[in-house]
Amino acid sequence: MAEDDTDAADLYKAALEARGHRVDTAVDGRECLSRYQDAVHKLAASGRKPSDHHPYDAVILDYKIPIVDGLQVAREMLKLNPHQRIIFASAYTKDTLADAVMGLKHAVELIQKPFEPEMLLEIIEDKSMAKQIGELNAVAGNISRDNVNPQENEINVLLERLKKIQKEGTLS
Helix, strand or coil: CECCCHHHHHHHHHHHHHCCCCCCCECCHHHHHHHHHHHHHHHHHCCCCCCCCCCCCCEEEECCCCCCCHHHHHHHHHHHCCCCCEEEEECCHHHHHHHHHHHHCCCCEEEECCCCHHHHHHHHHCHHHHHHHHHHHHHHHHHHHHCCCCCHHHHHHHHHHHHHHHHHHHHC
């Protein structure tokens, strides 16, 4: 988890660990990326490829994290492992999604700040949601491949589909 608000990071970490998750935290993008690269290298040294096993079940990135922004961190992570599950935490979900589609050719999960730890737990623990996001990535890839600048309505459709996936996941 990369979050520069240490109080929020501590709160989310405590909630995740209480449910049995192992959590690494970083206060800036450079530290987060360095930890991720180390985890990928450890997997490779053990004979497993990142595509065979993700170093982390999910990576939660503050979109506006210092030093190296969340979008650049996500871009570098996806180069190492294109199947890594990434969740952006952002107050600006529409802009974040548009940037992710164009900058990553990939839809990512979003959680709108501020949020309660329970919401984060539901998103992380719902495996069916991750599968549906993977399907949404194919749509995002087509939008970014076909357009230099996606139309606002295309981003709105993606955002609404993402919200629906997340809402359905939290209801089950």
